[in-house]
Amino acid sequence: MVPRYSRPAMTAIWSPETKFRIWFEIEAHATTALAELGVVPEEAARTVWEKGSQAVFDVERIDAIEREVKHDVIAFLTHLSEIVGPEARFVHQGMTSSDVLDTCLNVQLTRAADILIADIDALLAALKRRAFEHKSTPTIGRSHGIHAEPTTFGVKLAQAYAEFDRCRERMVAARREIATCAISGAVGTYANIDPRVEEYVARKMELAPEPVSTQVVPRDRHAMFFATLAVVASSIERLATEVRHLQRTEVLEAEEFFSEGQKGSSAMPHKRNPVLTENLTGLARMVRAYCIPAMENVALWHERDISHSSVERMIGPDATITLDFALARLTGVIDKLVVYPENMQKNLDRLGGLIHSQRVLLALTQKGASREDAYRLVQRNAMPVWRGQGDFLTLLKADPEVRARLSGEELEALFDLGYHLKHVDTIFRRVFGTA
C-alpha cells in the first residue's frame, strides 16, 4: 500500500484496529451462540460483549504477545482475556484460528467490495453525464489509430459506461463469492462446534455459511474475487488509454483538467501531460498482476496450508486500496475532462473526405458495380487524397468510371455526417434505457 495511491475509507478496512474489532465481533457472536446452545454460560457471553464492546484493543500489546507465542489469534485471545477476565476462557470454544481469520477476511473483502461498487457507481454517473453532454458531438472513430468513420464523443463515453456497468455486475458477483462465514473447526467437521454457531455468526455478520470449509474458506472464491478486480482494472486501463490518446499533441481532442499552480514539467513549462491517466495505466498493471498469486493460492494442501496468508496480507489491502484509488481518480478525470469539440471537428476534416469512402463503395455496389470493381474505384481515388493530393469528393466527381454510376449530386449526398450519427439514439437507449 502506497499512501499516495490510497484513500482513507478503504485503508481503514485494513487497519489492525478494524481487524481486531471484527475478530472480537466474530468471537463474541460465537460465544453468544454457544451460550444459546447451552455450551457456555450466558453470563460469560454477556461479559464478553460488555467488556469487549467498550475496550480499545491495544495493537502494540497484541503484537508483543504475538512475538512471543508466534500466533496472531492466540495473541489476540490472550489480550482479550486481559480485558474480559476469567470469562474469556469460554471464548473461541471449539473454534480454530482460521474460523476467525477467514471470516474476518471475508468481512473486510465484502466491505471493500461495497466501496468499490460505490466507486463504480460514481464513475458511471460521471460517464453518463458527460455522455449525454456530448451525445451529438461529432468526432472521428478510429480503428488501428487510423481515421475510420465518424461517431460522437458521447458514443465513446456510452461504450465506457456499458463496460463499467458490466464491471459493476461483476463486482456484485465477486462480492457474493467471498461473502461467506466459516466456523467449522480444525478440519471443517464441526467436531467441537455446532454448525448452528456458524449459522448464527454468519447471520450477524451478514454473510452466508460456507457449505464445506476445511479449516479454511476455499480459495477459489478469493481467486474469483481478485480476478474480477483485475478485469475492472483492465477496463480502467482502456478508458485511461483513450484519454491519453486524445490528449496527444497531434490529436488534442480532450485533456485532463490542469489546475492552476500545477507544473507539468520541471524543464518544459508549456507541457500539459496526461499524468493521471498514465498513472492509472500503471495502477491497472498492478491490480491485474495480483490475480496470479490469488489463483496460485487455490491449490492449498489437503485441508489447508497457510501459504495463502502472506499473499493475502499483501493483495488484500493492495488490490482493493489501489483499485479504489484508481476508480476515484478515473471518475475525477472524466468528471473534469476538458473536451475540445472544435479540435474533434478539425480532425474529422483532416482526411479530405476519405472517411466517407465506405459509403461510396456501397453506393457503387448498389448501382451495380461488383464488389471488386467498387473497391478498386474507391481505392484509386482514395490514395491520392491519402497522400495529400486533393479532395476525395472532387476526385470522385472527376473519375469517369465512378460518374458512370453516380451523379455529382448523388456523390455529394454521400458526404453527409448526419448519415453516420442517425443511430446514436438507438445506442443510447440500449445503454442508458433512454436517449
Added chain:
Amino acid sequence: MVPRYSRPAMTAIWSPETKFRIWFEIEAHATTALAELGVVPEEAARTVWEKGSQAVFDVERIDAIEREVKHDVIAFLTHLSEIVGPEARFVHQGMTSSDVLDTCLNVQLTRAADILIADIDALLAALKRRAFEHKSTPTIGRSHGIHAEPTTFGVKLAQAYAEFDRCRERMVAARREIATCAISGAVGTYANIDPRVEEYVARKMELAPEPVSTQVVPRDRHAMFFATLAVVASSIERLATEVRHLQRTEVLEAEEFFSEGQKGSSAMPHKRNPVLTENLTGLARMVRAYCIPAMENVALWHERDISHSSVERMIGPDATITLDFALARLTGVIDKLVVYPENMQKNLDRLGGLIHSQRVLLALTQKGASREDAYRLVQRNAMPVWRGQGDFLTLLKADPEVRARLSGEELEALFDLGYHLKHVDTIFRRVFGTA
C-alpha cells in the same frame, strides 16, 4: 494446441471448416435480414443460402486468396462469390470484417463454454458418486501437511464438489459474458447497416446484441471469460494436488488407476506415479497464464486495434481445448480413483491418538482449567507421543494434573472417532441437498 492434450469435439470448434461455416451463417442471416428490410433483393438472400448451405468451403483456396489480399474476411467473401455467383455482391453489405469475426468468435466461445459446462457436470457426477461411496470412510484431516483431526474421504470429495459447483456457476456467467453479437459497422455506429440486422442475426445465432460495439465486441467480456477459465483451472490444480499427495509412497491413501500394460518408469518397474494429476497441475498453469494476455487485450486503442487478434488465435483454442481435456482427465481420475480405506485407517492411527488433543484441551477447559493451563497440559503429553515415545491416551491417564480433572473413563470417551464425524450428514445436505 498439443494433440495429446486435446479432445475432438472441442478441437472441431476451432477448425477452419467450423469457422468458415459460422462466417457463412452470419453473412447469410445478415443478408436475409437486409432482404427483409428491402436493402437487398430477397432473391439474393435465397441464392446465398441455397448455394452456400450445400457448399464445402475450400480452406486451401481461401488461404491462397488471403496470401494475396492479406485479409481473411475478404478472402472468404471472394471465395463465397465463386460459389454463389453475382448475387454474392449483396453479401456483407454495410458490414465490416469484425462484425463477422467477433460474432464468430463469440459463437465459438459459447459452444466451447457449453462443452466445458458439460465437462464440469460429468466431473460433478463422478465426485458425487465417489463422495457418497466414501461418505463414512474415516481419514485424517491435515493442515500444513500435519495430521489434525479426523474427517471422511467423502467430505474431502464433497468439498471438491462444492468447489466445482461454484466453477459451474462461474462458467455459466462467463458464457453469458461472451454470448453477444455485433453487426454495427466500421466504428459501431450502424451507419451503413440497420441495427435490426444485428438483432436478427443475434436471434438466429442465439446471442444477445452487443449494446455498444465499436467495430469490436469490447474485450472486457473476453477477459472475464478467460479469467473464469483460469479460476476453474486453479480448482483443477487443487484437486489434482490432493490426489498427488494421497498417492505419495508414505501416504498411499488413494491411487490413480493404473492399467495393465502401463509402465510407470523405464528404469523402476515397481513405480506407480500420479502422472495424470501431475499432468493436470501443469495444464492448470497454462490455462491460468492465458488470462494475463486476455486482460492485456482489453485496452484496445480508440474504437479498436487488432492486437487482440493474435492473442485470441492462440488462447481461444489453447485455453478451451486444454481446459476441456483437463476436466475430462480429472473426471477419469476421480471416477477410477483406487481408494485404500485401510491405509487411511493406518494413517489415522499413526499419531498415537494425538489427533484427539483438541478435544482433550476442550474437556480440560470445561472442567475448569484455564485455556493456558489446558494447553500446557496437553502439549506436555503430546510432545513425547510426537517423538514416538508412547501413546497419548496412556500418557494422559498417567498425568496427575490431567487426572485431577478427568477420570480414565472420561479420557477414553474423548478418543471416539464418531465424535468427529457426527456432522458429516449436515455437510452433505448442504452440498448435495441430501445426505
Added chain:
Amino acid sequence: MVPRYSRPAMTAIWSPETKFRIWFEIEAHATTALAELGVVPEEAARTVWEKGSQAVFDVERIDAIEREVKHDVIAFLTHLSEIVGPEARFVHQGMTSSDVLDTCLNVQLTRAADILIADIDALLAALKRRAFEHKSTPTIGRSHGIHAEPTTFGVKLAQAYAEFDRCRERMVAARREIATCAISGAVGTYANIDPRVEEYVARKMELAPEPVSTQVVPRDRHAMFFATLAVVASSIERLATEVRHLQRTEVLEAEEFFSEGQKGSSAMPHKRNPVLTENLTGLARMVRAYCIPAMENVALWHERDISHSSVERMIGPDATITLDFALARLTGVIDKLVVYPENMQKNLDRLGGLIHSQRVLLALTQKGASREDAYRLVQRNAMPVWRGQGDFLTLLKADPEVRARLSGEELEALFDLGYHLKHVDTIFRRVFGTA
C-alpha cells in the same frame, strides 16, 4: 503453435522427427560411452549407430506403441529395437527417461536460442542501417505523448538498437542457462551409470554436464530462459508501439510498408493500418505470459515430478516459434518502414515554437531570473500558444519582463534546432562505436 505465426526452421526444431533424431543421438552417444567404459559391447554401439543413423524413425509407429505402454521413451526404445535388433538391449543402460528427455529439450532450446540470436542480429542490422539513414532527420521527441524537444529519428532507432543489443546479450546468457546435459539416472546419483557417460554425451551434444541433476535438469534454468524471452518480447512491444503511434493518422511520420494488392479494410478502401505492429503487440503478450508457468515449474516435488512436462510441451514450441516469428516480422517492418521526414518537420513546427521553452527558461535563469520567475514567464507566454493563439517567439519578444533580460536577437538564437542535435554523434558513438 499457430501456423500463420510460425517459420519453418524454428518449427522444425519441435517436430517429432527432430525430437526422435536427438533422442537417438543421445542414446547412441551414451552407448558409445558405455562401450568405451566396457559396460556394453563395442559391437553393440557400432550397430546402434549404423542402423539408427540410416533409419527414418516412424512417428506413427512410436505413437501407436505409446498408446499401449503410455510412456514415450519406452515407446521409442521399443521402436529402436525393431530397427537395431537384439543389440538394442544395450541401449539406455542405467539411464532413465528424463536423461533423454531433458537433454533433448535442452538441445532443442539451444538450437532455438541460436535462431533467436540470429533473428536479433538481423533486427540489429536493420535498425543500424535505418538509424544511420535517419541520423540527422529531425523529429519531435515526445514525453507523455506531448511534444517535448527535438531529437532525430536516427536517435529513436539508436535507442531501439541499444535495447535489442541488450536483448542479444540476455539471449546469449539464456542460452548458456539451458545448455546442459543430464545423464544421471533415476534420482541423479549415477548409481547405474558412470558420470563419464554424461560428460561424453555432453561434449558430443555441445552441452555442459549438469552439476547436480535429480532425474531432471533443475527448472530454474528454464524459468530464466523463458523469462528472458518474455523480456525480449516486451522490447518488441515497445518498438511496435512506437511504429503504431507514428502511423496514426494525426502523426503519420512513418508507415509500415503496404504492398500492392493488400487490402486494409473490407469496408474502408483508403485505410492503411499498422497491422503488423499491432500483431506484434499481441504476440508479445503471449510470449510474456509464458514466463509465469515456466516459473511455476521450478518448484517440482522432491527429486522431480512431471508437472513441468505438459507446460513445456506447450511453451517450448509456442514461445520460441512465436518470438522467432515476431523478431523476423519486426525486422521486416523496420527494414521496409516508410519514413516521412516532411511530416516529422510539420509536426515539429506544430507547436509554434513551444518546444524551445526549456531553453528560454534556462536562458532567463542564466540572466539572473530565479527559477520560479523564469518558469512563470515562460508559462504565461506558452499558454496562449498552446491554445493556438499566436507564436511563441513573437509573444516572448512582446513580453517586457522577458525583454528586460533577453534581447530579440538572443531570443531568436534560442530557437535553433541544431542546438538540440549537437550531441547526436556522441549518442551514435556510444551505441554503434562510430558516428
Added chain:
Amino acid sequence: MVPRYSRPAMTAIWSPETKFRIWFEIEAHATTALAELGVVPEEAARTVWEKGSQAVFDVERIDAIEREVKHDVIAFLTHLSEIVGPEARFVHQGMTSSDVLDTCLNVQLTRAADILIADIDALLAALKRRAFEHKSTPTIGRSHGIHAEPTTFGVKLAQAYAEFDRCRERMVAARREIATCAISGAVGTYANIDPRVEEYVARKMELAPEPVSTQVVPRDRHAMFFATLAVVASSIERLATEVRHLQRTEVLEAEEFFSEGQKGSSAMPHKRNPVLTENLTGLARMVRAYCIPAMENVALWHERDISHSSVERMIGPDATITLDFALARLTGVIDKLVVYPENMQKNLDRLGGLIHSQRVLLALTQKGASREDAYRLVQRNAMPVWRGQGDFLTLLKADPEVRARLSGEELEALFDLGYHLKHVDTIFRRVFGTA
C-alpha cells in the same frame, strides 16, 4: 510492504529520507560537474554541497510543497532552495526530473541488489554447511512423490546450493542491468546539458552512463531485474516446498526449528507446522507476480510516459523487501533445520527393497534377458511388495525365471545402499569444488 515481512536495512533503502539524500547527491554532483565545465559558478557548487550535506531534508515540508505544485522533483528543489539559498538556482540546470528520478531508482536498486546478493551468500553458506553435515546421510530419492532410489540428504542440499549459486550469478547480472545513470535532459539529447555531466555523476554514484536514454532509462533493464527476482523467488519456493514435504506427518524426515513457547495451533497443541516454508511459498508467489507489471512497463510511449512510475513505487520496495525477507527466512530455516536421519532410514526401508528394482532389471539384462522380459520379471515381483505382500528380495529369490539368470548371492549383492552413493563425492566436487 508489510512490516512483518520486512527487514530494516532493505526497508531503509526505500525511505523518503534515503531517496531525498540520493536526489541531493545526484543534483550536487551534477552541479559540481557543471561548475567544472564553467556552466555554473564553482562557488554555487560548493555552497550546495556545504549546506545540503549538513541539512536534514524535511519530508513533510517537501510533501506539502508537492501537494501544491503536484510535482515531486520541483517540490524537492524548492525545499533545497530553502536550505541552500539563492545559489540553488544553479542546481538542476538543463536537467529534467527523470534524470534525478531514474538515476536515484537505479542507485536504490543496486543497493537492494547488494543486499540480495549478500542474502544469497548467507543462504549458500548455510546450505553448504548442512550439505557437508549430511553428505552421507542416506535418504530416499523420490520422483512423483513415489520412492525411487536412494540418495543422500547432502545431495539434496547440494542441488539447492547449485541452484542458489546460479541465482547469485543471475542477481549479479541483474544488478549490472540496472546500474546505469541518465542525465540527458528532456528527450535524451543532452541539448541543455553536456554528456560529461552524466559521465561525472555516473562515476561518482558508481554507475555506468546509460548509452541512450530518452528522458528515462529504458525499462527493459528493470524488466530483466524484476524477472530475475522472480526466478530467485521460484527457487525459494522449490526449497520451501521440499521442507514442507519432509515435515509431513507421514514423512517427518526434517522439521523447521520450533522454539520453546511457540504455539503451533490454537486448537491442537501437538502440532508442529512448517509455517515458515509455507509462508515462503506465498511470498514467492508475490515476488513472481511483480515481474508481469515490470515487463508491461517496457513499452512506454515514444520517448517516455509515466505509467511505469506507479508500478515501480510499488514493486521497487515490495519485490526487494519481500525477497530479502524471504531469503533471510529461508537461511534461518536451513540453518536450524531439525533433521531426522533415523526417519530417513525408516522411510528408505518402507518399500521392502523395491528401490533396488532398477538394479535388478539391469542385472537381468546384462545376464541376457531382453529388456521387455527383464521388465516383466521385475514388475511381477514388485507388485506384491507394493501391495504389502512380502519382501522384494525374498520374492525374487523364489522366482525360478529370475533364478535362472541370477543366483541368490548375486541378488543379495544388488541390494546394497553403497552402490547408490558411490558418486556423491563427484557431485560434491562439481558443486563445491571439493568433497
